[in-house]
Amino acid sequence: MQQTKKYLWIGLGIAVIGVAVYLGLRGTAEHGKKNDGGIQSVKTVVAEQKTIPIRVSANGYVTAISTVDVRPKVQNIVRTIHVKEGQFVKEGQLLFTLDERNDQSNVEKASAQLAAGQADLADAEQVLKRNEDLLAKNFVSQAVVDSSRNKVEALRNTMKANRAITQSNSIALSDNRITAGISGRIGVISVHPGSLAQPSGNPMVTIVQIDPIMVSFSLPERELANIRATYPQGNAPVTAQLSGQDAVTGKLTFIDNLTDTQSGTIRMKAQFDNAAQKLWPGGYVNASLVTREVQNAVLVPAQAVVTGPVEKFLYVVQPDETVKAQKVDVIAIEDGYAAVEGVAAGMRIVVEGMKNLRPGVKIKEVKKEMAAVYAAQPPVGT
Numbered sequence: 001m002q003q004t005k006k007y008l009w010i011g012l013g014i015a016v017i018g019v020a021v022y023l024g025l026r027g028t029a030e031h032g033k034k035n036d037g038g039i040q041s042v043k044t045v046v047a048e049q050k051t052i053p054i055r056v057s058a059n060g061y062v063t064a065i066s067t068v069d070v071r072p073k074v075q076n077i078v079r080t081i082h083v084k085e086g087q088f089v090k091e092g093q094l095l096f097t098l099d100e101r102n103d104q105s106n107v108e109k110a111s112a113q114l115a116a117g118q119a120d121l122a123d124a125e126q127v128l129k130r131n132e133d134l135l136a137k138n139f140v141s142q143a144v145v146d147s148s149r150n151k152v153e154a155l156r157n158t159m160k161a162n163r164a165i166t167q168s169n170s171i172a173l174s175d176n177r178i179t180a181g182i183s184g185r186i187g188v189i190s191v192h193p194g195s196l197a198q199p200s201g202n203p204m205v206t207i208v209q210i211d212p213i214m215v216s217f218s219l220p221e222r223e224l225a226n227i228r229a230t231y232p233q234g235n236a237p238v239t240a241q242l243s244g245q246d247a248v249t250g251k252l253t254f255i256d257n258l259t260d261t262q263s264g265t266i267r268m269k270a271q272f273d274n275a276a277q278k279l280w281p282g283g284y285v286n287a288s289l290v291t292r293e294v295q296n297a298v299l300v301p302a303q304a305v306v307t308g309p310v311e312k313f314l315y316v317v318q319p320d321e322t323v324k325a326q327k328v329d330v331i332a333i334e335d336g337y338a339a340v341e342g343v344a345a346g347m348r349i350v351v352e353g354m355k356n357l358r359p360g361v362k363i364k365e366v367k368k369e370m371a372a373v374y375a376a377q378p379p380v381g382t
Helices: 002-033 101-136 142-174 222-230 368-375
Strands: 040-046 048-064 067-070 076-081 094-098 177-179 184-186 205-208 213-220 237-241 248-260 265-272 284-301 312-317 323-327 329-334 337-341 348-352 363-365
Touching (some): 048 329, 101 142, 213 222, 213 248, 213 284, 222 248, 222 284, 237 265, 284 329, 284 348
Parallel strands (some): 040 363
Antiparallel strands (some): 040 348, 048 213, 048 284, 076 094, 094 177, 184 205, 213 265, 237 248, 237 284, 248 265, 284 337, 329 337
């Protein structure tokens, strides 16, 4: 029993010491905020005047400039596959070879018919020449010469037809060699040696152009006038930010001719060089561009702007080291700074320590060791 009472007294003593320490620390913190004379400790900055770019951002997605579905022109059996899935190919590179035996025999047959026709034509032309010579000597009639001439003309027409047949069969033979229509990366190959490839079936493979590549995004329609005024040539620089990677820069190449009536936005596209393959079709990125510049804007840290019940305002330091609530209009916020109207460059603005601040309160510049305390406070009016 005595042992239990001993522990109770020890616990009570620790609790008393803890309360004393808490009250002492609280008193020190409160003293850091206000001294005995009611002076508020704050941190201030001087409003600056600069020309700032206004950047707008939007979620975008990466799209290929060109996508080609590879299909055969005619139904045929796949004989050889010359590429692998995921491989980069160049325009004109051989992808597949189909069974060409039937087309090869048709070419040889047509070539033989063409050669036979040429021989017949040559013989007919010689006969015509001999008959013309005999007609000149009155050894044959005109009808014999006319008959020879008609035969030559018929054989010449037959030669034209045979040449066309030979050319057609040669084209059909070449169709068995399927090549890449563009340079890019191939996807999944849907056929195998021995598969039946059909013009109306699924693509044998799809080629996607990787470099250059496009990013598609939409901006509010109010930004269109700013973009057209800032970039008359339409080549606005566009930045694409990928998660965990460095941003890449391209150029605006397309503005849609219609506004989306549902969202009030306009679709745009930017082209990017993509030799390093940082951008991948179908991926999501954050696209941004500078739409305009605000000339001679008065800048203050965005955290200095207080959002009141009705309006936004700044605490401006007066000559007697008191503060005044000055109404402002925020034109834009960029890189942590707010461009505002309602104050002039050179004015001292309270940027930290505004939680308990009121108009007319006297202030002093916060000590360096207290700056971290005020910096951790949430913005006023949020």
